[in-house]
Amino acid sequence: MNIGVVSKRYAKALLDFAIAKGNEEKIYKEVKTLAGHFANVPDLKRTVENPVLTRKMKLDLLVEAAGGKDVSEEMKRFLQLVIDGKREKFLHFMTWSFIDQYRERKHILMGRLTTAVEAPELVRHLEEIGALKTESKVVIEANIDPSIIGGYIMEIDGYRLDASVANQLRNIRRQFIDKNRRIV
Structure with missing residues (x-):
């Protein structure tokens, strides 16, 4: 079954x-x-x-x-x-x-916002923008994770936007390593 x-x-x-x-x-x-x-x-x-x-x-x-x-x-x-x-x-x-x-059926999209500090205004703003763009009710669950250093990570309807400082630092580190491998 x-x-x-x-x-x-x-x-x-x-x-x-x-x-x-x-x-x-x-x-x-x-x-x-x-x-x-x-x-x-x-x-x-x-x-x-x-x-x-x-x-x-x-x-x-x-x-x-x-x-x-x-x-x-x-x-x-x-x-x-x-x-x-x-x-x-x-x-x-x-x-x-x-x-x-x-x-x-009720056109409700769930999202998750991770920030380094509490940001209720950002949650409210993103819910409003999401509702306008998707023509659905957007409900965002806010999480606080100091390890991302700054910025935010937004996940909604299977999409992920990582605009955190920690991710940007990882990208810079990866670029630096790739560039230095070519020199050697």
Whole structure:
């Protein structure tokens, strides 16, 4: 059985159901929370796949991981459907597939900006420019990495722009070494 096909179909069904109910933003947040727990708590996946646990225990665990008592009825029904269909081992992939499909349908591009110091104005500016150029909503996650010395590294939609001082120094060093090899 193809993991990708199963996870995409379940994710699409959840997204269509959420849109029909008008609750897609809340479910998107719940699915992101659940996906984050799958990524940060490796034992969650093993526990959910454990055949010794009852369906009720698995459902309670997943509901708690998705946000606790504030989880929507749509999300509870989806999790119950996955458990009843014995598709728990695909749930991790379903969450990421749902997130991808939601972002695609809502025209949301994700990006990452790495700077040497905190730069919230730059993040806001790049989100605005990106939105104008792509006609999509651009959400940029900011990271701070002092090792790049200065400048920034921008990654968005598979593209990477490395305008960091550390990268420029590497390029100068590489050029210097190449030039000196020819002399010798």
